[in-house]
Amino acid sequence: MSGRRTPTHACLVVCPPGLEELVADELVALGARPGRRGKGTVTVDLTTRRLYAANLFLRCATRVLVRVGGFTVRTFADLERRIGELDWDSWLAPDVAPRFRVTTRHSKLWHDGAIAERFAAALGPGSGTEASNGGPNPLIVVRAVDDRFTVSIDSSGAPLHERGWRQATAKAPLRESVAAGLLSSAGWDPTSPLVDPMCGSGTIAIEAALRAAGVPPAHDRDLALRSWPCFEPGTWASVSADVGRERREAPVPEVDGPPRIVAADRDAGAIEAARANAERAGVADRIEFRVAPVAALEPPVESGSVAGLAPGLVAVNPPWGGRLGGGDLRNLYATLGRVAAEQCPGWGIGVLVADRALARQVRPGLTEQLHLELGGRPAHWLTGRLASQTT
Ligand SMILES: C[S@@+](CC[C@H](N)C(=O)[O-])C[C@H]1O[C@@H](n2cnc3c(N)ncnc32)[C@H](O)[C@@H]1O
Structure with missing residues (x-):
């Protein structure tokens, strides 16, 4: 050859x-x-x-x-x-x-x-x-x-997880790259619905919406490689053209009807931050924001059998401790599991936890997909399926 x-x-x-x-x-x-x-x-x-x-x-x-x-x-x-x-x-x-x-x-x-x-x-x-x-x-x-x-x-400059849209933060925000990883490893299909019932600054929901819209993570970033003497403007222009193609071929190019992605939190300040971040990211119209406790978790309006959408994913990064004591945390995780099963039968569920034992409160038998280190602390992303109504 x-x-x-x-x-x-x-x-x-x-x-x-x-x-x-x-x-x-x-x-x-x-x-x-x-x-x-x-x-x-x-x-x-x-x-x-x-x-x-x-x-x-x-x-x-x-x-x-x-x-x-x-x-x-x-x-x-x-x-x-x-x-x-x-x-x-x-x-x-x-x-x-x-x-x-x-x-x-x-x-x-x-x-x-x-x-x-x-x-x-x-x-x-x-x-x-x-x-x-x-x-x-x-x-x-x-x-x-x-x-x-x-x-x-x-070659990157500012870290690639700093997509530029997150200026407002709530408690313990996830890195955008980690949120993207959670969605990928849960096998989330961007045409299907997604609910984050404890969304904080909205990282998981916004990463999901960006993926559905086909927006590449660094599309408007000034990368360090562009100031290299060996930078090739022609090659860059051709790769940048792929960004346009990615958007044209997005899994959900246009929002047709109510959003399929729900970001909820009981804290109104968190929802305000999440909405402001989503606006900066250009995906606020793809997300329904709700100030609501996890006990009021509901799927997006359109995701029922009428719309015929595939079952979605409940993706959640609950509090790990803080002011909540062990008993309160166990109750919170158990409520999450119970309400998710009632409201989203047949959906996938993914829970990011520091303590695997707490994940069992959500649902026994979840599988560990990712073993992460967040802020120097071990964290586990466990996923599974919520039983469908007929089972
Ligand atoms: C670890 S933070 C989520 C951070 C988020 N993933 C981000 O990237 O910003 C946990 C969130 O759960 C919310 N929360 C705690 N208890 C809740 C409850 N009972 N119902 C709904 N949200 C709750 C808190 O307000 C907080 O925003």
Whole structure:
């Protein structure tokens, strides 16, 4: 077989721990072949086109790092020499001062600050200069393990889970990337209804509505890669055109009738925040907001048998504690399970919990889909099916 191979970049996709397999699935959907999984990381070789697409379309990722080079060194003199040998001109404009994030393990050169200084001395003319795109200065990530240094540049800029729509927060908001992961791993079909009866700032419902509308997560973000000297405007334009196609081919392109997505919370302030966020995200017309306790959980109006919609999903991130004591929490979770089964028979249910025993109050026999770490604390996403009325 002949033919030119398109050059690829060795990349590391960073994500919240627990979402690695979902990120790998998303990479496969972009035509890439994911490699090794680490805690919160997935390696993958990406063409320039796929690198741009990964930044625009990955819903579960935090950032995409691109390898600039690697070397083994044990002295600062060798480190300085090897830094000078890397091809920085492709990645850094001459007037931009990068930031450095250094970690070391089992290495002779272990002083992170001293290593960052060597990089800054070699690369940081006029430190403090703003990046030309007005965003944060480029981030260079340096990792040394057993004296082997890997030097990467961040292609994303602000973390990809910061979609830009969430300015109003309620209590304990989820990252947008985590909400997207919950929906994917529950197998939610974007044409079917969804109810979050304890929605807080609305993250799960808004991510669901964006998916139904075919809005790519980073569609209006200023990505760091756009200020690289090697940035390819033609390739970018062609990948951006895919954003338009995604929207045209959205699972639910137009809102036809009452919304299929319900976001409810007993706290009126939370609903106000959720609505403001949904408006910024451009999906407020796709969500029905309700100030209501979980005991009043109901499916969206149109999701009954009349509309003939597929059974939906109750997706919920209940409080984990706070002012609620153990007995109150158990009651709350039991009420959730009972009312969901009464109101949404045959639907799926997904519950994000810190304590698996509490999930049993909702419904016995739920299956753990994701083992996450949220704010350094283990969390479990358990899913199952609510019995249909005939059973
Ligand atoms: C962990 S927060 C949800 C955070 C949300 N996933 C987000 O990303 O912003 C839990 C929410 O449950 C709500 N809540 C607590 N008890 C409730 C009840 N009995 N009925 C309805 N909502 C309740 C709280 O007001 C809070 O907004």
